[in-house]
Amino acid sequence: MSKMIRLETSKAVQFLAAGAVEALEPRVKAAQKALEEATCPGNDFLGWMHLPSSISKAFIAELNEAARVLRENCDTIVVAGIGGSYLGARAVIEALANGFDWLVADRKNPVILFAGNNIGEDYLYELTEYLKNRRFGIINISKSGTTTETALAFRLLRKQCEEQRGIEMARKVIVAVTDAKRGAARTTADKEGYKSFIIPDNVGGRFSVLTPVGLLPIACAGFDIEALVAGAADMERQTAPEVPFAENPAEQYAAVRNALYAAGKKTEILVNYQPKLHYMNEWWKQLYGESEGKDGKGIFPAAVDFTTDLHSMGQWIQEGERTIFETVVSVEQPCHKMLFPHDEENLDGLNFLEGKRVDEVNKMAELGTQLAHVDGGVPNMRVVVEKLDEYNLGQLIYFFERACGISGLLLEVNPFNQPGVEAYKKNMFALLGKPGYEAETEAIQKRL
Ligand code: PA5
8 A cells, every 4th residue: 555644743742731632532533423424513515525435437537538628729727716616726736736837838738827716806917918819728616606706707718718719619618617506607507518517515615626626627737636536535544433543643633733722722834845835735724714713713724835934934933922833744755856066166155965955955944943843832743745746645635624524523613614704795795786785785885
């Protein structure tokens, strides 16, 4: 069996009272049982749990075929989506892609761009300018099919695609990923005859990266979605309730972070030492933030990219308020090898690094930082990943998802809803005068 990701907790547990983590075992196992038996709050959104082990080869082939059509007919693919309909795909694509590939003229993969995740007029203007004269296609992703940010971008992009490429080609290079029946994205896809994929009813947005929401864009970017799913399926087995508490990484992570929270550590900072993992941080923030931040409770999920942010947030982490803990995603092996060269003059004084790999310096920065932060009173966990490939990322995704479900139940919230997200939308629609919001518009006017 391939190497599994490893969780190290000792440098976090040392900050807790003896036995604090072990004491949570019965509640963790009860949470696992509730998830498995679908007796927990939010039990109509548990479709993600056995998703990896249930994805068929035929379905992977269908996704790869849709990706082939897009890849053959497009030099650029715009993925329109927000939140759970966006972050997972971007996290995986950026973790795997050569970050400079899109600047290369004869690259073999299409450029993947993202839209519908903000309402920046300049962003949309610059994007549509960039797309002029390009052979671009669109993957329109929205479970509800009505999300304003995504719908707005899609309206602009679809029009441009039809004008630039003609109606027939546009129908070939626009793909929808949405609900089976509801929403404007479904209506448009059916009317125009776009290829479409269904987001299962029982999978919430932030748990949907292993559905076509994530898999289609990732396949379009040229990555092996079968290996991604295989990694997730192996982690599904590794985090199952039958796996003993001490050996179950999702149960351990959920237990340690909840024990830290109970001990006053209110903010968790997810740390990476690879710029490629920036969007994995963003995906994780959404997963934990939307799942746990409710009922006046929840660990605040923050994230930093080290060593970059050691030069901005490092001071705060080392010496600021002691209410934080860190979880470091550490990648054992880089994909490429680079050695520091000899320099006769040694003006920079760096000859002591001659012949060493760049990654060795990075690893010593990581170790040195961990020691310093632990000395400074910051509990530290490490999630050790062998390398950044599809298989390992699949494991990482499922590990965090499973732990999130358990952790939310330990916190005694419904980890699978997000009622708070509606508040801004209601005000925005009222302010924009959306039909049906007349009462809200009147109420809001009085407050202004
Ligand atoms: O996790 C969630 O449920 C949200 O972040 C949604 O994914 C996000 O709001 C986008 O919704 P939709 O896919 O309906 O456009």
